[in-house]
Amino acid sequence: MLQLLSKGARHNFIEVTTSDLGKDIARSQQAASKHLLDLETSGYIERARRGQKFAVRITDKGYSEIQSLFASLKSAIESAPAVIDFEGSVVSGMGEGAYYMSLEGYKKQFREKLGYEPYPGTLNIRLTDQLFMNARRELGSHPSIFVDGFGDGTRTYGWVKCYRATINGTVDNAAVLVLERTHYDDSMLEVIAPMSIKDAAGIKNGDRVKVQVHIQMP
Incomplete structure (x- = not known):
């Protein structure tokens, strides 16, 4: 989801291929495809077909999950043992x-x-x-x-x-x-x-x- 967010998928549907996404996250094309399917099944992203391609947008639920992860990481970093x-x-x-x-x-x-x-x-x-x-x-x-x-x-x-x-x-x-x-x-x-x-x-x-x-x- 972070890769999708960085590409502008928060408010807009963006075209993305599983091969490009796989390269971005250092995974195979098949693994990237499965990630997208899992995210869609969980309600974190929406996918829409555009001809022979797919476009992806992060849902409110997905963005909320990213915010929650960010808050957890920030808290963990700031409360690291002194x-x-x-x-x-x-x-x-x-x-x-x-x-x-x-x-x-x-x-x-x-x-x-x-x-x-x-x-x-x-x-x-x-x-x-x-x-x-x-x-x-x-x-x-x-x-x-x-x-x-x-x-x-x-x-x-x-x-x-x-x-x-x-x-x-x-x-x-x-x-x-x-x-x-x-x-x-x-x-x-x-x-x-x-x-x-x-x-x-x-x-x-x-x-x-x-x-x-x-x-x-x-």
């Missing part, structure tokens, strides 16, 4: 976190946008489950607290996307970072906080931790 869960093991980093956290170009923006100056260094969490790695790969597509990149006259530093996070249900003012430039792949979460997360959460390298990332709605 939290993404991760789990992994604490590992040692490359030591870059402390350096970058010390740069005034970042610190100033963290103070303004996160409300605190991060503890020097990042907590590095290795994700081992493919499900979590897939979620990490998609994380950067969600709305974020955006920290702009900058230059110091010698080199440039990339942007940072920040996502507020909770560690083990206790440290609730952390932030997971998605960096424009990083040596890590999607199996690593880099986390900052205003204090040492290891000390605050009582964790050490090798410990399993749970991270809840809070997604901002657009």
